[in-house]
Amino acid sequence: MSIPKTMRALVQQNPQSTNLTLTTVPTPQPAPNTSNEHLIRVHAVAPCAGELLWPKNFPPPVPRDTYIPGPDFAGTVVTAPSSSPFRVGDEVYARANYLRNGAASEYTISVTEEIARRPRGISAVQGTAIPLSSQTAWQALFVQAGVGDLESGNWMGKRVLVTAASGNVGRWVVQLAKIAGATVVGTAGVGNLEAVRSLGADEVLDYRSVDLKEWAAAPGAKVDVVIDCIGRKSLEDAWWAVKDGGTVLSIFQPPNTAVPEGYTGKDVKDLFFIMGPNREHLEAITKLVDEGRVTGLVDSVWPIEQFEEVFKRVEGGRARGKVVIDFALNS
Structure with a gap:
């Protein structure tokens, strides 16, 4: 598939503020000669409570005016290094590491150590409710x-x-x-x-x-x-x-x-403790989901254009399950 040069993304431009902007930014690219970076087409992303305060209290090592939130996501592998266990077209999900941007964007970079194949028989939206x-x-x-x-x-x-x-x-x-x-x-x-x-x-x-x-x-x-x-x-x-x-x-x-x-x-x-993304752990959880022994829970599903309502729902403390942005929805 052709990869667009730009993509829609939610950006937290000022780490001192929790304000977000839906804007257009360059599509990220895996580092040259990378052994673990994958380009993922994001289908769904789930914000978590308090995450918009993280850049202020724990500045991430990314340009402060281009920080993208959204740690939990599900998507499709677009490019993969030759050594990767994943192939183009694989349906995957993950918790994004805070050392990189999140996935509230149409594309994101994710690494071998944190992604796993999405459980069989569940949608991207359902999968997004699981990793974190x-x-x-x-x-x-x-x-x-x-x-x-x-x-x-x-x-x-x-x-x-x-x-x-x-x-x-x-x-x-x-x-x-x-x-x-x-x-x-x-x-x-x-x-x-x-x-x-x-x-x-x-x-x-x-x-x-x-x-x-x-x-x-x-x-x-x-x-x-x-x-x-x-x-x-x-x-x-x-x-x-x-x-x-x-x-x-x-x-x-x-x-x-x-x-x-x-x-x-x-x-x-x-x-x-604060959890760290771990592919081995997520794969074990995937197996349990496939066996029908555990399940996640989705509270509600929103289009990206309604991101302000999404974060109000997340921070309001009344959601029952994960609040998910589905990139396939239109407002």
Whole structure:
């Protein structure tokens, strides 16, 4: 296929501002003699909450007036290096590395280490809902928590508490922890309790009405691992639920910044991490999707021209699933 010299893209021209502009920019090209860069025709992209603040707080190594957001995407390989396991025409998806531009554009550059073939039988829009959230959950459970990987059997008999279990990452933690053999407890709002149960959670707690300190006082209630997906008060309360010698892990803030007053637990490991795109992890998730054992969730689908509404929806905190821009739609 012919590659246009220019493309439509959302650009955050001023890192001090969260304003975006839909404009025309040069189509990116893989570096000469590259061994891992692919040009991808983007079909769909999913922004994530807070990402427009990243350039201000963590300036990316790209020209500041041409930063393109959008970390999760699905698309088609247009060009590939000869050493690549991917070929022109392959349908792929990925979480874009922050070291390069995102994919809120008609074309993007992605590297071998982060892309995987899109699961069979799902659309680009559905695929876009998967990479960031699923890899974050995978790494929290099977890399950071220190219990074991998916197939180790070490999760059998373990109890896991997931805060914000109906959220984009939480729903993946529930599904993956259950597949690994853990007993899963999730917190959610009253309107999402059944949704979390449907994902496989053994017990679901309404965070507005259940006091975790009181709940954890019951015999056998405490958990081996807390996976916190929302921080603040929920993380503070979750400390009461972990056993001595257990682990509190948060993807939102360092857990030691939210230890409740009067807490007397012993030998609890606390962890905070930021996920990194990993092809091996995404391929393992793809296999589970293909087998029908896990699923992503799309909240809504929008054309690129309505990007302002997209980001309002993403930042509003009421989306159930990923908010996706579909480049095939017209406003």
